[in-house]
Amino acid sequence: MREVLNDYINNTILNAIINTLFILVSLSGMIKYINQLRKVNQGSYSVLSAGEYVLLSIPKDIVIFLPKISSKEWGRVSLLSIKYVMALSLSFIFGPLRSVQIGVRVVTGISFGFMFYVLDNVFRLLSLFYHISPMLGALLLRMLFLTISIVLLFKLR
Known part of the structure; x- marks a missing residue:
């Protein structure tokens, strides 16, 4: 019984962390995309380049929002x-x-x-x-x- 409760708590915590991480990364991506759209048409910077920048910055955001665990x-x-x-x-x-x-x-x-x-x-x-x-x-x-x-x-x- 104790293992079932422990597994349930761990699954609940993991789901909450994953959902929160998804929401934070999505909001960060939207804010970055809006900021990048302001820079469009400055030189050769296009909407496609802004989207590419945001997509390539997602792994960095995931690392920033996850708890830092060193060992x-x-x-x-x-x-x-x-x-x-x-x-x-x-x-x-x-x-x-x-x-x-x-x-x-x-x-x-x-x-x-x-x-x-x-x-x-x-x-x-x-x-x-x-x-x-x-x-x-x-x-x-x-x-x-x-x-x-x-x-x-x-x-x-």
Whole structure:
């Protein structure tokens, strides 16, 4: 049962990442194409050249929008952080906020997700500045958010 749930969560996360990546690359391509169309008829630059430029820049956009993973350990930390944020979101759905209006839950969840993002960047820089192991610096924040999500999930009213 646990493997089925784990596979379901992994598939859901993978589908969300792929869909988000598709949307971001599409929007970036449209913006680049519009900017390139403004340069048409300047010299020998044509609409076909603008489309070619946009199509050739798609792999670069994919690399920019995907999370940067440099080794197996960082890949595991990145997947763990996604699972921790998912657990945190579950605690907002099924935890003490379950009797509150949906708007309050969404805003609270978005603010906690943004706080995780900001603190992740801060912890990464602090671990470099204070010469702490990068793995330890990354795992401390994840453990903190995992603890918060477990406490919120099992808190009884």
